[in-house]
Amino acid sequence: MCYDPRSIIIGGYKMRQIKSLLMALTLVLFTSTSFAATLDDVKARGMLKCGSNTGLAGFGLPDDNGVWQGVDVDVCRAVAAAVFGDAMAVEFVPTTSKVRFTVLQSGEIDMLARNTTWTLQRDVELGLEFVGVSYYDGQGFMVPSSLGVSSATELDGASVCIQVGTTTEMNLADYFSANGMSYEAVPVETNSEADAAYTAGRCDVYTTDASGLYASRAGYPDPSAHVVLPEIVSKEPLGPAVRHGDGAWADIVRWSLNAMIIAEEKGITSGNVDEMKSSKDPEVLRLLGVSQVGDTGAGYGQWLGLSDDWAYQIIKQVGNYSESFEKHIGVNTPINIARGLNALYSDGGILYAPPFR
């Protein structure tokens, strides 16, 4: 008699059936997230989940009413405006610098917009995809003016507060050893702990991205008693990131950011966006969804899987890049950062978006 293991019958089920049943059970139990298109997930949920900073003034911080405000936050709002036509359809998930990548990798959030530096390792080995640069930053040093220090090269022997889990520790180590200086590292976990240690005098110097220094300084009792030293010791291109492998979703986030930059180039603001619909500039008409792709009868939103007025909604509800910058961190805010590198390429900066066509 021929022996076939598949013909063994247990309780009415064939072995093979049981096997596939078990496998299905395992899949149901232990597969955390599906790899379906992120856009579909976001649409089904009716809400964009965006990883933000735990609290950095001007970049991502809830205001008195609990509404998140900041330039990083605006990138998330832009994506929500593009997908839903509603910039407020965002749930912000505060992430520390330590958990931010894990949270994104695991699918708990759809995108990360939280002063995160774009590096090779993060982009490639961590399975992330940086879609652009929303803020060109660099690491700087802040010291109390009373120390009388005017250059970072005078910091030999100082105690330095560093926020851990960032690229700053490595830049710091490199900068001091390159200049033959020694220092005492005082590693702290969050921005607010760094502020506490620095203002108590536990350390002489606080180092992080210059934008973070300005944001911290604005919160001190006497901001004028602290100076940010002129040396910028690193390139820190900060930008939004998504999971690697979903190119369509990466495109949506990338072009939401680009739309804000192009809007500034073309002089479209949240105030004049409706008038600009009758502009004579063909790129403006393409951006705002007025003109169609050839004679398909549909606008440029179709390529992204969005409605044709997606960019219009971004500009109407969030504003262009300049509006967001000036509202949250510009020279007229307590944070007081000049546009500098973040000015448009035509204004002496390096902010540059690919053409919208």
Add this chain to the structure above:
Amino acid sequence: MQNNLLRKIIFDEKIRSIVIQTLVIGFFALLVYSISQTTAYNLEKRGIGTGFEFLGMSAGYDISFSMIEFTSKDTHLRAYYVGVINTLLVSVCGIFLATILGFLVGIIRLSSNWLFRNIAYVYVEFTRNVPVLLQIILWYSILIHLPKIKQAVQFFEYFYLSNRGLYSPAPIFKEGFSIVTWSFVLAVIFSFFLRRFLKNKQNQTGMQFPIFSIISAIIIFTPVVFFYIMGMPLEFEHPVLKGFNFVGGMVIRPEFAGMLLGLSIYTAAFISETVRSGIISVSKGQREASQALGLKSNLVMRLVVLPQALRVIIPPLTSQYLNLTKNSSLGIAIGYSDLVHGFGGISLNQTGKAIEIMLIVMVTYLIMSLTISSLMNLYNRKVQFKGNA
């Protein structure tokens, strides 16, 4: 036949329990297997690299609080060693302090002095009812609000106290000091045998010797004598305020001091309760009998009560030691460079190898805890009743 087997599985208690246990273990193994498979599958699907090669990569960051040489060019593996050593350092010092303080407070709580007894009571009730994390942060905030570095308080001429730590002179061992160290080691070994000899003698003849005084004298004076013979081969390097910080000397950082104070004061409260319960567990008759034999009260404590109390004290004391060691991972709250903060935090962030690093850190804590409990179990066996008493 088949029916018989089924009947056995259901009705035979022994076979039934074996079958159930096998099923449970099998299901658990399946669970572990499928979780690891799913994880590996998900990681691969998302293009996340895995593996332990990162341990050999250069760390790229500095750890200032380190017992061994560490620079940013060293590897993540070495950063791991630094973390393990720092965790052990604060745990061992904490266990030492907590034990002394705990025994002291436990005995004071049974004292007949109303004031002492109640101070100890308030201390125990306050510290053990406030989360240890808050206590650590409290100590740290007190320490970093000490005078700033330029206004450091000077005392005993060469000691400076500031919010960057307690600076003290550092000993510099010159040639010939090793002989002093060796003389100390030999003195300790000699005293050990001398103690045994004198004890035996006392057991045989009943003659009493001031063992403690003799041994102390030997251990203290031998190295001192050799120190002078070798021409005092020791110098001190004094801390000097230069630029931003003190240069030279030794320093106890506020992060370490905060951890040590927080952990040991918290754990000592629990230990004191353990000690108190142990002492109370020794029956009154034992005490009265030894007093009737004419033993002095400190001898009653040392020879009769404590040895019996230890049998009750050791097992819960082990748990307290384990708690203290694991609580040392709270160092992250105040920036103490322990295992979780450095390797488990900064290295994790630099390399993004969350699963691998957390696995290593967890296994390390497991090994530390198992070592502590097996040592304590060894000691426990030593103090338990021998024979079938």
